[in-house]
Amino acid sequence: MKRLTPSDAMFLYGESREQMMHVAAMMPFAPPPNGHHDSLRELMREIRGAAVHRPWNLRLRTPDFLWNPLQAWVEQEEVDLEYHVRRSALPSPGDERELGILVSRLHGHHIDFHRPPWEVHLIEGLDHGRFALYVKVHHSLVDGFSAMRILANALSSDLDELDRPMFFSIPPPARAPRSDGEGGIHFPELLGIVREQYGAAKSAVRAVKKLVDSSRAGDHEFVTPRQAPKCLLNARISKSRRFATQRIETARLRAVAKAANGTVNDVVLALSSASLRRYLQEQDALPAAPLIAMVPVAVRAKDEEGVGNSVGAILASLATDVADPAERLAAIIESTTNAKHMLQGMSKAAILQYSALLLAPSMLQMIPTTAGHIRPTFNIVISNVPGPDQPLYFRGARLEASYPMSIPVHGQALNITCASYAGNVCFGFTGCRDTLPHLQRLAVYCGEAMNELEAAVR
């Protein structure tokens, strides 16, 4: 038995009919050179008798009482792999659109807490003999960033390695690191701080007060967050999801970043900004003031030596009030540069505290009784997670892309998470279908914005 940390329990408290606290990845694969159309069916047969290691064999002790203060993870003796690993198929013509529709639908279904809270879907029927995996994990079991790392670890960099077990059959490392210090962005660490505050304070309102007080009292580096404009992105959500993707070569992003004297991350923000601006304009819903994004960044604190890797969160203007693409990018770069400067002048502890404070209001939205009543200090979270550079294979099939799917909550109806993989940046737009009609346009506009931006900085 393993008691839940306050941080993990937080994601159970948030779970409701409309808010589903699971993350996922959508991973299309090229057909293996010697594969045949029934290889997924054979994989299923093989999987049926496979071992299931921690944490994939853990389930909640009281699934009917999610709010149980003594909630714990217990080991399930026999994991019903026929339940957890599922085969699905796309209707004709099996194109990207159909794949998007299916995973949007899968992402809108609740996890069953009477079992270990994860699912894998093997999706066949994609065009050109391709297939896809959709892997879903509840955030109370494994955070999204760790899940992405575990998934990458279960794939092989060797085309010819055909017998690597599925991720749930790989024994955990002797000591599971929650943050690996390898230059990644330690979002979980950051979330952990906010959530520990909730755990200690027992009441959400007192928790926020405590965060604000400690920031004010102990540390004069504290800066009041900018006020984000009212926007339809910050409405209550309903149950259905829509997911859209875009993939852009890192080399293209890097070229634009270099020309504009910014970072790849700045260009990611500029593309998100351009597509949001166009999408909101079409609906006559673009606020006059620029949208504010909360962006996790890696910075060096003033008390760190050498190459620092503290994680922090900054608030950046998306400059959605600027019409010209090049000027918009310049405004974004100025905003992120200032925000990072401010962070770098802080101690490591202050960075964490400040960043946690920024996150707090959106965490509060997760609690049903406060949902929709707190004005967010930002309009959207945009994350860019570093991933593996080399191509990965699953039983000889090449992973084409790896799209992260995140969690819309009340007050944050859209999430943009990007992951880099093998020379590309994979954009995942996860949103509430009702709050954001035709969300897939955001992905299309994002691709078109890239062309615009290249033309503008040339």
Add this chain to the structure above:
Amino acid sequence: MKRLTPSDAMFLYGESREQMMHVAAMMPFAPPPNGHHDSLRELMREIRGAAVHRPWNLRLRTPDFLWNPLQAWVEQEEVDLEYHVRRSALPSPGDERELGILVSRLHGHHIDFHRPPWEVHLIEGLDHGRFALYVKVHHSLVDGFSAMRILANALSSDLDELDRPMFFSIPPPARAPRSDGEGGIHFPELLGIVREQYGAAKSAVRAVKKLVDSSRAGDHEFVTPRQAPKCLLNARISKSRRFATQRIETARLRAVAKAANGTVNDVVLALSSASLRRYLQEQDALPAAPLIAMVPVAVRAKDEEGVGNSVGAILASLATDVADPAERLAAIIESTTNAKHMLQGMSKAAILQYSALLLAPSMLQMIPTTAGHIRPTFNIVISNVPGPDQPLYFRGARLEASYPMSIPVHGQALNITCASYAGNVCFGFTGCRDTLPHLQRLAVYCGEAMNELEAAVR
């Protein structure tokens, strides 16, 4: 705006993470003579612009507050048919097993109350060019028996009628009859009475007391229900569903019924009994006392003239303690005959009151606070619903069978509902996947029991 009746509201109160109060039908179709593999895709295109009539355009006024005492149905101006009508596909080999797995999964997903609470899935990829419909409706909008009638009405008895609109595009009849008096079993009427009692009494416990009191005081025909044995069928349920089907020619059922001097319904009970007995024995879980089934029947009340068609519910012994198939059938016939005799000696009002009393405990189970604390007076509900005799077509494709999918609730983990169609009786076994492992065996055993029974009565 249309206020919910207490009866409809009841099904909202019962809705929870584990209890989903929707019913469904699974309908496989033979390929149309001139159909091609993309005809479902074309159908989707056609449907997109279709009209949506009542009740299919109604949604809850406060979907985030299901228990709202002022809950009402409101018309949704624009129904998002791309949401409600979905395409799905079976993975290879597209056989009955894969179809069963897919619809089991679909039946375990919650309805979205932010929209009209229904869904249609067009399922392609069945073997031999076949396809299937899975139609799901929340019981608060339309009860299962009305839904089956509406679906049948949307199909054609004419192979060549290729332009009949989908069921949601057919305008409702001038006055929608809740019970049509055509010899069907008026289960909705019966449920209505129990649910009105809840509505009037405002508390579930007082409602049952009132039912018992009125039965005792006003009517000496009241007979104490038999005590059902404890059985694993009567456990709490979890979120996942399993659905299994069996189809048996009515002529075979009729021949056995005739030989044993019983009814087709008695043979349906005997088949259910045989498969339950074998299934429970395998798990070392067969109670010593016979299982008790609650069975809706059509009877003639003593104050009715001519051919009566009052609906009633009887408690019948399934004689699961009897090893010999012929003796078991005889015991069941004796039990149902006695129970029907008793009903026929009552007035119409008394039949309804008595039947409602039988149903009451299982309705109570639906309310989360009482779930699992009330000992059921029966172990399972087995219904046999009359359906159309002649073959029906959907755009030239012949409906092969129509399997009803019902609602497992806490305390009633399995439901058996049968529907007759074109010379067959279609059995639908709907259960909780966790409470009843390998539920599909029930369907297999049911088929084998038919052979046994034929041999035994010969």
